[in-house]
Amino acid sequence: MYPPQPPQHYHQQQPPQQKYQQHIQQSQPSGQFQPPPQHYQPPPQPQPQQYQQNVQQSQASGQFQPVPYRIPAPPQQQYQQNVQQSQPSGQFQQPPQHYQPPPPPPPQQQQQQQQQQQYQQHIQQTQSSGQFQPPSMHHQHLPPPQQSRELDPNLMPSVTDVIQEDIAKLSEENIISTRPLSVPPLVTTLKDPETKVSMQDGGCARPNHIRSTFYSIPNSEDLLKTTGLPFGIVVTPFAEEELDETINVPVSESEIIRCNRCKAYMSPFMRFIDGGRRFQCALCRHISEVPNTYFAHLDHNGRRLDEIERPELNLGSYEFRGTAEYCRNGILNCRRPHIIFAFEMTVNSKLLVHQLSKHLPDVIKNHLPTDIQNPGSRPPLVGFLTYNSKIQVYDIINNNQVRIVSDVAETFSPSTTFLVDPVTHADQIERFLQSLPALYNDNELETETILGPVIEAALQSCQVDKNNWFVDPETGSNATPDPSKVVPAGKVYLFHCTLPTYGRDNETPGRLKIRWNPSNQDDARRLLGTDKEKNILTPEPSKHYTNFASRCVTQYGSGVELFLFPPVNGPYLDLATISELVRLTGSGGIYKYYNDFSDRFVTDLKYSLKSSFAFDTVMKVRTSTGVRPFEYFGNFYSRSTSDIESAVVNAEASIVVEFRYDDKLPEDEYVVIQTATLYTSISGERRIRVHNAAFGVCDEAAVVYKSCCCDTIMNLFLRSGVSQLKNGTKTPQQIKEHLISRCVAILSSYRKHCASPGSPLGQLILPEALKLLPIYTIGAFKCDAINGGAELSPDEKAYAQIVTLGASIDLTQVILYPKLLCIEYDPNYEGNLRAVHIRCSSNRLDNNSAMAYLLETGFHYFLYLPTSLPNTKNQQFLWNVFGVDSLQKIPVETELPNLMTMESQFIKTLIEKMSKRRRRAIKLHIIRQGLDKTEIVFKSFLYEDKKGHDSVGHDALSYVDFLCHLHKEIRAQLNN
């Protein structure tokens, strides 16, 4: 064996600034001689687990058969179709004479086993009477039209069935994300607290980090267009499961090795050649030298002998520690991140300040985030300020001295002792917070406030404050690079109540005004959902908050989270404008309480702090040749077309990336996607997190359809739709039409290219993996972010849009199809109660044994109490949950009482689990059937129903109507 040659380019060190740029830029091909490209040979795959075997069986055997989901045509249409077909062939058959009554609805557990056998029977064989018949080998023949009635909505593809079937399919709790990736379990399965599935890294990123719209990539743009599907991934750089330490992304101790040409980071997909002295890039095929310090010999399969020791050679997800070259201005980060708490101090915020004074000491003592990958590191530093017409900056160390900034238009000369260590100064912090309410006693309370200059004052103080500089472990002194070149990182929590109207426009940056006649808010509401809604939902014209949010990212590396408490008598904060602070800085953290000063916001603050993961980030997506990223959706700032910058990335934050083709893809190679996120951790360490995903390529539309993830496709559709609404390029009506046309394109193309020949046109055929596409499309055009009209306020709609724009796949799933649980007594369950997941349809609300229904919409929880004949069970339930004996006596405006009864604890636990999953303490609304006006709001979330009010158009359609409409459109497409 020859000793490894010293690498030729290794000593040509680049200036630091250049490397930082390289992380974010693709350099051009050098034009140097390169060896002829060799076909990239993927390494051998680990054995797929049981779940993957289940879902891949047909593919593996080479006998792929699409499993279409068939829905009978509306009786009228299909009858005609049958008549037309039977005439030429002369084979018209009489309807079957023997009907069987429908089976009784089985309990939830039995359903899972029975579904497999019964499902196809149910959906294929609907009789006009609503009865079922046994499966037939022939086409369905419907009785004469005079007997026909509407299709049974219960026989349409069901979200609840699909979710439960997927859970039932799991045969073990450990699933490996193999190379190439195969279709993972549904997001609802992985996030279900009961399933306890753990995802193992088998050389590709877990679905917690990367989910794709499909897992067999079409080999050409033509094939992609044929399918009508979008090609995209949802990247969640940091996953919630890491906070609970149920998954772990290791930090590699290796030096950072990158492809010389495309700057891709070392990964399991790089191929080592020349005895290990060079490697071929899995993305651009360029061959780079292996530095001496990274050299290892290869085994007889061409794999490095040290492969198992280095995360970047055997895992899909890992991190590197960034050197100075990966820091801004080439200076290794030498500051601890900051978390700043800023409170409004006006007459509107009096209760809020009392609550903060009471709860913040505990939150700061026990709930500040820590860097889980840097054990033993200290939490971020904290700082405090308050504001009204002026800004008060507090110096905790020096006896809470207050520095008052009154001239907010002038350049602010910041305090240099602002940030404090929450551990060392815990007592001073507590004393300071306890003294806050007393400030109200001394001062005449102001009614107006500023907002724009507050965050800037905080961040400028962080910039000059040296308390956040690390102590050099060798010299014992604070590192002292040029402060103007060292960017602090962190975030500001803003606790805010009032529209910032104080001052004059040219003197008070960020001053806002109500953008319509305040005496007639209904005028503004009526614009929502129409072509004119952008007049009140785009940020105010001066763009102060948009521009300032960009500077938070580029200049301060600091994000903003908004905790908003609009007063009841003027509940308008111009969220469309100030939410730019969370959209562009990447936090997506916006919380709204409407005069609710209960400790619900404290729970949210704890969730938010715990979710904190990364500051001052740049994400770059690289791909193998043939495809490239071309569009991104989510909360971030983008200076160039290829960089996703954020000041803050929390654990649940995700970005949608959509891809385009440059070339035809070879079918014997993987499509490899690598995302690299350069960030500053909670402890101040600069690191690079890399995720890799590899996908197989195919040349058949049927294979693509089979590998789809419907939840991811809908997350992409919904978030791109909201993004277009927010930037004003499309109206709500255009978005709805676009959603429907995408749905029609996908289904008609499936029908054309994949349905078995001879399938009657009278049947609507849905691909198995996309059978929920129609109901989720309904959810998309009925959801608040898109459809929200006069029933919302402008702030509520702006809020729904910002939350949906940043929503995870798990959240969009419940936005598109709210989760409805029927709570009933069952002696077979612990506590004699159970919650059954049922369809969002009003005809499921007539269950006589139901004690209550719990609905989760992604924004609200509703506890719906049906009126039922007084019986002992019902009265027992009311008494044990509310402490009253009738619906009329329930105090609907208050919190659910906390009683030491089975029933009370059952419901409390249910809601707690849901809140934990969403990481939000969402408010519960209690609604009594026939008694509360809010019943109409509850029913508007039953997306399978026809919309109750007088709206016309697609959003008024029921599920069955919509399927008939789709069917008509598909037939029109096929006949063209």
Ligand SMILES: [Zn+2]
């Ligand atoms: Zn490369």
